[in-house]
Amino acid sequence: MILSELLQLPVLDAVGTRIGVVTDVRFALDHDSGDAHMLGVLIGRRSRATFLGYERKTETAPALIARFLRWRARGSFLVLLDDVRSIEPDGVRLRTDYRRYSPELP
Amino acid sequence: MSTIAPRARGRRAALALVLTGVCLGTAGCSQAYSASGRLAQAASDASAQTQTGALTLRLSATHRLPSPATDTALSDAIDKLGQDDSSLTSADVSGGLETARTRILSKVRTGEDLLARARHLTEAGAGQATTDALVRQLQVTAKQLAALQKQLQGSG
Amino acid sequence: MKAVLGLALGVLTAIGGFVDIGDLVTSSVVGSRFGLTLAWVIIIGVVGICLFAQMSGRVAAISGRATFEIIRERLGARVGFANLVASFLINLMTLTAEVGGIALSLQLATSLQPTLWIPVAAIAVWLVIWRVKFSILENVTGLLGLALIVFAVAVFLLHPDWQSLGGQLLLQSPSQGSETPATYWYFAIALFGSAMTPYEVFFFSSGAVEEHWTRKDLGQSRVNVLVGFPLGALLSIAISVTAAIVLLPHQIQVTSLSQVLLPVAQAGGTIAAIVALLGFVAATFGAALETTLSSGYSLAQYFGWSWGKFRRPAKAARFHLTMIICLVVGAGVLLTGVDPVQITEYSVVFSAIALPLTYLPILIVANDRDYMGDKVNGRVTNFFGLVFLVIIVIASVAAIPLMIISAAGS
Numbered sequence: 001m002i003l004s005e006l007l008q009l010p011v012l013d014a015v016g017t018r019i020g021v022v023t024d025v026r027f028a029l030d031h032d033s034g035d036a037h038m039l040g041v042l043i044g045r046r047s048r049a050t051f052l053g054y055e056r057k058t059e060t061a062p063a064l065i066a067r068f069l070r071w072r073a074r075g076s077f078l079v080l081l082d083d084v085r086s087i088e089p090d091g092v093r094l095r096t097d098y099r100r101y102s103p104e105l106p
Numbered sequence: 107m108s109t110i111a112p113r114a115r116g117r118r119a120a121l122a123l124v125l126t127g128v129c130l131g132t133a134g135c136s137q138a139y140s141a142s143g144r145l146a147q148a149a150s151d152a153s154a155q156t157q158t159g160a161l162t163l164r165l166s167a168t169h170r171l172p173s174p175a176t177d178t179a180l181s182d183a184i185d186k187l188g189q190d191d192s193s194l195t196s197a198d199v200s201g202g203l204e205t206a207r208t209r210i211l212s213k214v215r216t217g218e219d220l221l222a223r224a225r226h227l228t229e230a231g232a233g234q235a236t237t238d239a240l241v242r243q244l245q246v247t248a249k250q251l252a253a254l255q256k257q258l259q260g261s262g
Numbered sequence: 263m264k265a266v267l268g269l270a271l272g273v274l275t276a277i278g279g280f281v282d283i284g285d286l287v288t289s290s291v292v293g294s295r296f297g298l299t300l301a302w303v304i305i306i307g308v309v310g311i312c313l314f315a316q317m318s319g320r321v322a323a324i325s326g327r328a329t330f331e332i333i334r335e336r337l338g339a340r341v342g343f344a345n346l347v348a349s350f351l352i353n354l355m356t357l358t359a360e361v362g363g364i365a366l367s368l369q370l371a372t373s374l375q376p377t378l379w380i381p382v383a384a385i386a387v388w389l390v391i392w393r394v395k396f397s398i399l400e401n402v403t404g405l406l407g408l409a410l411i412v413f414a415v416a417v418f419l420l421h422p423d424w425q426s427l428g429g430q431l432l433l434q435s436p437s438q439g440s441e442t443p444a445t446y447w448y449f450a451i452a453l454f455g456s457a458m459t460p461y462e463v464f465f466f467s468s469g470a471v472e473e474h475w476t477r478k479d480l481g482q483s484r485v486n487v488l489v490g491f492p493l494g495a496l497l498s499i500a501i502s503v504t505a506a507i508v509l510l511p512h513q514i515q516v517t518s519l520s521q522v523l524l525p526v527a528q529a530g531g532t533i534a535a536i537v538a539l540l541g542f543v544a545a546t547f548g549a550a551l552e553t554t555l556s557s558g559y560s561l562a563q564y565f566g567w568s569w570g571k572f573r574r575p576a577k578a579a580r581f582h583l584t585m586i587i588c589l590v591v592g593a594g595v596l597l598t599g600v601d602p603v604q605i606t607e608y609s610v611v612f613s614a615i616a617l618p619l620t621y622l623p624i625l626i627v628a629n630d631r632d633y634m635g636d637k638v639n640g641r642v643t644n645f646f647g648l649v650f651l652v653i654i655v656i657a658s659v660a661a662i663p664l665m666i667i668s669a670a671g672s
Contacts (some may be wrong), residue, residue: 061638061639062639064648130669132444158514170528175371177371186517239379248512
């Protein structure tokens with residue numbers, strides 16, 4: 001599976017209720033090897049509501065744009081890959097006890 | 107949560123529809139799209155082209171414009187008058203506007219003839235008096251075309 | 263001494279390179295129809311382009327990334343692609359208008375049909391891009407473009423009624439005018455689009471990467487932009503003024519490039535007309551080079567191809583191929599007989615429509631510490647940056663409705 005297939009997929013919880021759309025995928029860099037591995041998916045209410053970089057808490061300027069983009073992406077959350085039960089062509093299914101993490105970056 | 111997106115989309119589509127309606131409505135009432143508006147437009151453009159011809163001829167006669175530029179300016183004006191001619195000929199007008207169309211068209215053709223003569227004059231070279239007379243004729247035709255345009259706009 | 267010369271050269275080329283077919287035609291059309299009542303738009307437009315070029319030049323110098331690399335990185339592949347398609351098509355339209363402008367200028371100089379000049383112009387543009395060094399092509403066309411100063415001289419030679427011109431600046435419409443508000447605002451957007459053309463920014467930021475700008479060059483670039491562009495805009499205003507003095511009283515609405523020349527001939531005779539023609543050729547040729555390069559830059563930067571004139575053509579094959587195809591398409595469109603002046607009139611409006619697509623990403627990245635370190639926008643720049651974002655978005659949104667209502671300004 002490639003990233004562009006994952007983006008925009010609907011996300012369902014364990015009982016099959018739609019809880020949002022995959023808006024972004026988060027990767028982490030391994031310090032020693034320099035390899036990137038997938039940490040989890042960002043789930044938003046609308047497919048086009050992305051942060052455009054304002055998920056980093058330190059980026060606040062220009063204030064109006066930052067506030068607007070954060071407002072558009074409100075309600076977004078991060079779900080770790082461990083909490084994803086399956087990724088299928090028609091949607092992403094989560095485990096029963098998945099946890100919602102803040103999408104913000106330091 | 108899943109119901110939000112379709113509703114927003116519906117609202118957006120409705121807004122776009124209303125905006126398009128408003129635009130087309132305004133456009134429909136505006137001069138630019140009515141038959142008399144189009145005739146007025148052709149008259150005003152033809153007037154501008156005829157004036158351009160007069161100005162070009164005057165500049166050329168006083169040795170202020172290089173001859174390739176004179177030639178180009180006159181042929182541009184002739185081309186544009188030709189376009190006005192054909193758009194007037196093909197315009198779909200009814201009743202009262204028919205007389206207006208005929209009058210504008212005859213003046214446009216006068217302008218075309220005058221400009222063709224102007225082009226000939228600048229190539230062959232002509233006396234001051236001939237040139238001055240032609241400039242005046244072009245200006246008179248341009249004023250008549252402008253007057254016809256005003257009449258059309260006045261009548262709506 | 264060398265530094266002073268470099269600074270002067272940069273400023274002079276920025277002045278001479280400011281005007282292109284869009285400015286020539288739109289300024290003259292507006293002057294002949296509205297007098298100086300729209301001159302305020304040129305002033306707003308030049309403040310906008312200064313701000314935009316200054317930000318994108320700074321981003322390019324500090325991060326080493328040009329406009330479309332940033333758009334792709336920051337907006338992601340999908341939004342970035344929509345952005346690329348719109349910007350690329352409008353740039354192609356502008357390129358077509360510029361090549362047509364070269365042909366029309368050469369027709370004015372020789373009275374040979376433009377259809378003969380179109381292939382010549384396209385091939386000449388391609389040869390120069392292929393063979394000539396970046397700094398030379400930029401400087402030569404920029405310096406020759408200074409010939410357009412003849413329009414500013416013409417204003418004085420025409421001994422205008424300064425009081426009436428001043429009144430028009432303050433929006434007292436000239437007595438001959440009979441234009442509707444929709445037409446007025448449509449041309450306001452066209453004039454804004456001609457001053458703030460997106461290709462200028464692609465070219466400016468990619469040029470910064472071509473010339474390997476670094477932090478050290480920021481001062482020079484700021485002077486080029488902040489001095490050169492406003493003086494270039496004065497030329498644009500001068501073109502408008504000559505049309506307002508000579509053509510407006512005769513109700514000659516400009517529809518062809520030859521009419522743009524007439525006021526200069528009236529003011530200064532044959533010599534002035536020849537100098538102006540030289541300026542036309544330089545301005546359109548320079549802009550044709552810039553738009554052609556911009557077509558290659560935008561596509562190559564988005565898709566990650568190697569690009570740049572500093573690389574040998576074989577090392578940046580797709581970049582060069584893109585430019586050749588764009589020139590062929592532009593010349594082909596022109597050979598169908600469409601009027602380059604009309605393409606120009608539409609291209610400036612569409613430029614205004616597409617402007618937010620490139621402006622917003624640059625504004626955002628110019629604030630990003632990960633890219634910019636301590637060279638992020640200051641408070642004042644951000645204030646004006648946001649004010650212009652609002653202006654740009656309003657112009658972009660209003661353009662199409664106004665185009666419909668005013669029948670494209672007819």
